[in-house]
Amino acid sequence: MLIATWNVNSVRAREERLLRWLENHQPDALCLQELKAPEEAFPFDAVREVGYEAAVLGQKTYNGVAILAKTKPEDVELGFGDDIDDPQARCIAATVSGIRLVCVYVPNGSTVDSDKYTYKRLWLDRLVTYIEERELTADPFALLGDYNIIPEARDANRPDEWEGSVLFNPEMRDRFGELLGLGLTDAFRQCRDEDGLYSWWDYRQLGFPKNNGLRIDHILVSADLVERCTDARIDRDERKGQKPSDHAPVLVEIDWP
């Protein structure tokens, strides 16, 4: 079973690339972030024509998440379902082939002294509560998405330039560790230990040609899946050519069922 996550940075601007990518890679499930479109603008028909059903939580202009799969996503849950009124579309969950998939677009946080960073912290608190209350780590479970967290220095080309930022500081590293503490494992690192592997490059300053990137898109998996992870990769070829997203897809192969 091949599962993947990709921040597409507008599903409308990326529709053709998305369709070609699905045809070429044939993942069993793909989690998308930053649709930047309401549900009614999602290309359900075009996606169905290449063999995928979609569960979508859309939002006008910002955010928006979706889970695409070759079989219809089951038991879809939109948002955290907690008592906080939050208009930002950043979390969607569904079951595919008996694996609970949670697709997240973690807030960026802007700057550490901003209200947006306060929201990022609160949002991560709510994510931990969401996982705990549903006891998701007890069963086959994967948490995929744009975490907006650099887990370690080796996950940045120039870690010194990011230290202290909203993506890379002691608190955010602790938050990533907290997720691992729930019983999750970074499936990408389970398979790939080398440096220089990134999932995002700035559009500016020749970020991609210089490989000045970050690994901020992650696939964390529960204990019963981690031992079955057979391969992982980042499709950096998708960052090439005309009008790519600033993020590349991250893929994990699991021996399942």
Add this chain to the structure above:
DNA sequence: ATGGTTGTTCAACAA
């Protein structure tokens, strides 16, 4: 160099 690029919506915001 508080720089540069992309997307959405329409001058500004977010990343």
